[in-house]
Amino acid sequence: MNLFTSSDILAPIPIEDGELALLAQLPLSLGNDEVLARLVGETNWKAETITLWGKQHLQPRLTAWHGDMAYTYSGLRLEPQPFTPLQLEIKAAVEAATGRRFNSLLLNYYRDGRDSMGMHSDDEPELGRNPAIASVSFGATRSFILRHRVTKRTLKVALSNGSMLLMVGSMQHFWSHGINKTTRPVGPRVNLTFRYIVE
Ligand SMILES: O=C(O)CCC(=O)C(=O)O
Numbered sequence: 001m002n003l004f005t006s007s008d009i010l011a012p013i014p015i016e017d018g019e020l021a022l023l024a025q026l027p028l029s030l031g032n033d034e035v036l037a038r039l040v041g042e043t044n045w046k047a048e049t050i051t052l053w054g055k056q057h058l059q060p061r062l063t064a065w066h067g068d069m070a071y072t073y074s075g076l077r078l079e080p081q082p083f084t085p086l087q088l089e090i091k092a093a094v095e096a097a098t099g100r101r102f103n104s105l106l107l108n109y110y111r112d113g114r115d116s117m118g119m120h121s122d123d124e125p126e127l128g129r130n131p132a133i134a135s136v137s138f139g140a141t142r143s144f145i146l147r148h149r150v151t152k153r154t155l156k157v158a159l160s161n162g163s164m165l166l167m168v169g170s171m172q173h174f175w176s177h178g179i180n181k182t183t184r185p186v187g188p189r190v191n192l193t194f195r196y197i198v199e
């Protein structure tokens with residue numbers, strides 16, 4: 001008898017120079033659409049300004065930083081807000097599925113296809129050497145682009161409603177990742193990236 005359906009399995013995605021795994025549906029007590037609605041409604045979203053090549057830009061998405069530790073990200077110092085009960089439930093599900101612990105959370109709200117995230121690696125020193133980053137998505141499916149820094153090989157992973165992607169090992173050294181804009185009509189998407197900030 002097969003006790004597991006494939007959506008319960010944290011399935012490795014074969015990749016060189018890093019470790020990637022995808023869980024199709026993170027088990028939660030609420031449905032994905034309800035979680036999305038609550039995250040959109042309950043979060044104190046900010047449009048942050050970043051400085052690139054000496055010029056000020058509004059980030060093409062909304063963000064919020066929660067958890068126990070402050071974080072410096074693209075030159076921004078983000079003071080954390082405490083975890084909400086819903087975030088704590090999602091964090092517990094992520095910790096059970098991955099066997100890792102997390103103390104910080106960056107939320108990203110992509111309102112439509114015009115919102116995006118530029119290619120980057122999550123390699124800030126406070127994340128430690130080979131960080132585990134767990135990325136949970138609700139709402140519209142968007143393509144997560146991975147690009148190898150040396151070979152330039154590109155890989156796309158569709159991050160669908162309720163999924164969790166785990167990046168570990170040397171992923172942040174060898175690969176950058178991001179979310180492109182799309183002209184396809186897409187609904188809202190909220191992504192939560194759980195991290196562990198070393199004290
Ligand atoms: O929205 C996503 O799936 C990517 C988020 C991300 O890379 C980040 O928050 O560092």
Ligand SMILES: [Fe+2]
Nearest residue numbers: 120121122177
């Ligand atoms: Fe990232």
